[in-house]
Amino acid sequence: xxxxxxxxxxxxxxRSVVSLSGELxxxxxxxxxxxxxxxxxxxxxxxxxxxxLEFMDSTGMRVLLRASRRADEVxxxxxxxxxxxxxxxxLDLAGVTSEIPRG
Amino acid sequence: xxxxxxxQTAASSSGETxxxxxxxxxxxVRVSVPADKTYVALVRSAxxxxxxxxxxxxxxxxxxxxxxxxxxxxxxxxxxxxxxxAELHCRFDEYPDRLxxxxxxxxxxxxxxxxxxxxxxxxALVDELRxxxxxxWARVELVKRATAAGx
Numbered sequence: 281x282x283x284x285x286x287x288x289x290x291x292x293x294x295r296s297v298v299s300l301s302g303e304l305x306x307x308x309x310x311x312x313x314x315x316x317x318x319x320x321x322x323x324x325x326x327x328x329x330x331x332x333l334e335f336m337d338s339t340g341m342r343v344l345l346r347a348s349r350r351a352d353e354v355x356x357x358x359x360x361x362x363x364x365x366x367x368x369x370x371l372d373l374a375g376v377t378s379e380i381p382r383g
Numbered sequence: 384x385x386x387x388x389x390x391q392t393a394a395s396s397s398g399e400t401x402x403x404x405x406x407x408x409x410x411x412v413r414v415s416v417p418a419d420k421t422y423v424a425l426v427r428s429a430x431x432x433x434x435x436x437x438x439x440x441x442x443x444x445x446x447x448x449x450x451x452x453x454x455x456x457x458x459x460x461x462x463x464x465x466x467x468x469a470e471l472h473c474r475f476d477e478y479p480d481r482l483x484x485x486x487x488x489x490x491x492x493x494x495x496x497x498x499x500x501x502x503x504x505x506x507a508l509v510d511e512l513r514x515x516x517x518x519x520w521a522r523v524e525l526v527k528r529a530t531a532a533g534x
Contacts, residue, residue, distance in 0.1 A: 283424075306456055307420040335427070337452045338500040339460065366445045373507045374500050 284308035286315045295325045301332035304340035312340070316347045322355040327383040331362035341370050348380050359383030405479055412475040418466055418488055423455045426473050430484065433475050437482055437529050446508045447482065447527045453505040454486045454523045457495045457514070464514075464521040465493040481510070481528040490521035 285301040296319045304312060319326050328344070344360070351358035361383040363371075371377045414429045416422035430451040434444045451473075457463045458471060468489030476483040495502055495514050506512050511526035 303424060305420075305452060306423060306460060335448065335452075337449060337456065338504050339456060342500065365442075366449070369445060370449065370504060373504045 284311055286312055288315060288319060290319075294323060295327065297327045297329055299329040299332065303335040304333060304343070305335060305337045306339040309339045309343045313343050313346065316343070317350070320347060320350045320354060320356055320358065325357040325359065325383070326351065328358070328360045329362055330360055330364060330367055333364060333367055336367045336370050338370065338374060341374060341376070344380055345376060357381070407476045407478055409477055412477070414473045414475070415470050416473075418459060418469055418471045420459055422471070423452055423459070426455055426471070426486075427452050429473070429475065430482075433477060433482055434527070437477065439527070439529050443527070443529065450505055450508040450525055450527065451484055451486070453501050453508070454484065454525055456501050457505070457523050458486060458488045458490070458521060460501065462496050462499065463493075463501070464488070464495060464516070465491040466521065467491055481526055483524065483526050485522060485524045487520050487522040489519055490516065492516055493521070495523070 283302055284304055287299050289297045289299070291297055298316060298319065300312070302308070316326065316328075326347070328347075344358075348358045359381045363382070368377070371380070412429070412433060414426055416425055427448050431444060431448050434447040439447060455471060455473075458466050466488040470488065472485075472487050474485045476485075494516065505525070508527075509525040510528045511524075513524050515522050515524075
């Protein structure tokens with residue numbers, strides 16, 4: 281069980297990139313939220329780099345939706361980039377593909 | 384609201400879901416793990432291995448792995464079955480053209496959230512899906528078929 285690795289890079293005052301590696305599931309979703317919540321700030325764009333994300337389930341997806349809502353509430357932005365097919369599949373089946381912009 | 388599920392009136396002991404089909408290729412594979420979210424990755428791995436044996440395509444394997452994960456979630460996540468047991472029991476029956484997966488645990492009388500993301504994703508991933516609650520046991524059963532292209 282490899283779990284999930286999360287690394288956050290602050291690019292500049294307006295942009296952070298959060299890179300995921302491994303599996304975002306019901307066991308690791310809380311870890312991601314703990315990393316995302318502090319960087320979802322007014323005027324800041326948070327880009328979630330999913331290139332190394334191998335798996336996501338509906339619990340993991342809910343964290344992404346929560347992050348997107350939080351960004352909207354505080355006047356920031358939340359985007360996903362390099363979304364692999366298995367991750368895209370979950371968003372598609374849940375009918376939420378359009379709710380999270382792509383960076 | 385749509386009623387995509389039926390409550391079984393009798394517990395299935397054989398895993399048969401379609402009459403007249405060939406029986407399982409071999410004995411059932413059983414995987415029991417602690418009823419804890421941490422161990423679901425292990426169940427996913429088992430499902431991937433068995434799906435590959437069945438000759439599923441990459442896309443079908445992706446769906447099987449997700450489906451088995453979501454089925455475990457129905458027994459482990461809040462707002463779903465209220466599992467009380469310490470163990471999650473998974474049984475995989477291998478047929479020539481499909482894999483039948485049962486996930487079960489001891490639970491208080493309760494039901495899955497069939498309007499939630501988990502169940503709706505799950506139902507889109509598999510060929511057959513049902514849940515039951517009987518005699519203190521909550522159970523989710525799913526069937527994943529292999530397309531000819533994968534075999």
